[in-house]
Amino acid sequence: MVSAAREMKTLRASPNAPQEFVAAGCQRCALLQQCGGMRNERALLTCIDQFCNCDGDCDNVCPNHPEYAKRVREIGGFGTHRMGPPQQRDVRLPVYVPLIHHGYCRHSKLNVEAVAICPYDFLKLENGRYVSRVNDQVSLRQKFKISDHSKLILCGTAKDKPLERYWSHRRRDKTMDVIAQVKPCLYIAPNFSMFLDVPRHDNLFNIKRQLLCISELSAAGVSVVPHISATMPKDWSNWRSFLDEHIEIQHIAFNFQTGYSKPHVGSKALSLLFQLQQDLGRDLSLIMIGGSQFLSAATMHFSRLTVIDSTPFMKSFMRRRLILNGTGKQTWVKYPTKLGTPIDHLLHMNAERYASQIARKAGYLFN
Secondary structure: OOOHHHOOOOOOOOOOOOOOOOOHHHHHOOOHHHHOOOOOOOOOOOHHHHHOOOOOOOOOOOOOOOOHHHHHHHOOOOOOOOOOOOOOOOOOOOOEEEEEOOOOOOOOOEOOOEEEEOHHHOEEEEOOEEEEOOOOHHHHHHHHOEOOOOEEEEEOOOOHHHHHHHHHHOOOOOHHHHHHHHOOOEEEOOOOOOOOOOOHHHHHHHHHHHHHHHHHHHHOOOOEEOEOOOOOHHHHHHHHHHHHHOOOOOEEEEEOOHHHHOHHHHHHHHHHHHHHHHHHOOOOEEEEEOOHHHHHHHOOOOOEEEEEEOHHHHHHHOOEEEEEOOOOOEEEEEOOOOOOOOOHHHHHHHHHHHHHHHHHHOOOOOO
């Protein structure tokens, strides 16, 4: 997110700033309507004044960067024009969906209600081409050893490198059509980075990139879930307008990992997500990427919740078994196996126990 040394130099609005306050320098900015303007303690300074070093030796999207015009053309401008409508089907999801990264060390297919797969685990750059190692849903289920009856979610959130690879090659290599062949129930849109110590143009650029990906995937027939990426109050307002315009969208996603795993930051984000739902005046289904520590609080605000994480998968791969006591407290204990022994039983047991613990936190099970 932002280093401690630069904590005061942040895009986040000051809690002491009046609701209508906007930095004086922002009044002349062409992006004021989309951005909302700076609202931190530096009342006279724009985001360029605060976060641009003007030497062009960075990869930020900034008017002072020599490739700024090229980057703006890359997204067709910052507005939402020339974008097709999103497509989303209302799929009923369980309270927990395990994220599976591969099918190694297993002989049988994992049989659970729903499974999440990271698309970048089968989309690879080979000889300069962005190719898929699966041809359709059948080959994907075989590769990752997933039951034919499990609902399939593709979770497009990731670190920067695979996201940038997808963005760079998706159109040339028609990646959207490849994903459509897999026929996922839902595809969670890419969460391009939203930093707090960059010019706002960089944030708006990355939000627009996600919206373009949503539009392209939808045009290919893929049911897409928007990832709510926001750093400023205006970002939340823009998402509200987007969701208000597209009432077919019921599922939204939010990544509670990395910076949002901190209690005060994650709790604030959860409050803003709830406010977004209230402003829309309709119930939303919240898909939490990680963030099981916030589940109890989330159940107070959302009637439909789903947690996606890879904890049972990673623990099983490291030969750990989940033990739950009568109060639901979890302990991961060593579970050594002989060389070459498959972990099918261990993974299924861990996924089942972990799901029951998540359900208990969500209030769906009672002792």
